[in-house]
Amino acid sequence: QVQLVESGGGLVQAGGSLRLSCTASGRFDINHDWLTGWFRRAPGKERDFVASIKWSTGGTYYRDSGEGRFTASRDNAKNIVYLQINNLKPEDTAVYYCAAGRTPFNIIEAAGYESWGPGIQVTVSS
Numbered sequence: 001q002v003q004l005v006e007s008g009g010g011l012v013q014a015g016g017s018l019r020l021s022c023t024a025s026g027r028f029d030i031n032h033d034w035l036t037g038w039f040r041r042a043p044g045k046e047r048d049f050v051a052s053i054k055w056s057t058g059g060t061y062y063r064d065s066g067e068g069r070f071t072a073s074r075d076n077a078k079n080i081v082y083l084q085i086n087n088l089k090p091e092d093t094a095v096y097y098c099a100a101g102r103t104p105f106n107i108i109e110a111a112g113y114e115s116w117g118p119g120i121q122v123t124v125s126s
Helices: none
Strands: 002-007 010-013 018-026 034-041 047-054 060-062 070-075 080-085 094-102 120-125
Touching: 002 094, 018 034, 018 094, 018 120, 034 070, 034 080, 047 070, 047 080, 060 070, 080 094
Parallel strands: 010 120
Antiparallel strands: 002 018, 018 080, 034 047, 034 094, 047 060, 070 080, 094 120
8 A cells, every 4th residue: 555645735826836745655666557646626626637647657647728837757766756836826726635556547537546645735825
């Protein structure tokens, strides 16, 4: 089982940037097709896919409407995945979650992920 913990959230002004971290621990092998996804749930809305990154190759995938403001990266030595968010907008306000799963599966669907972090709040003020 993989344990995940997010960090780096908080209150930011519109136009600012944040880097979220997702630290993984437990029994997993980054060379065995593990992938980390980032999701977010805005107030009153469904949980939506944001981005994903594969541990072994660093391959990334982003939701269409990301406008190039989101960048996922990873540090395999530290078992940390990052989500850089630039030019933050008030509509980015949400609880952000990281999740892990073993490919292949539909990476934009939450159901395919095996483990989830507790989530972290990001609030963007206008």
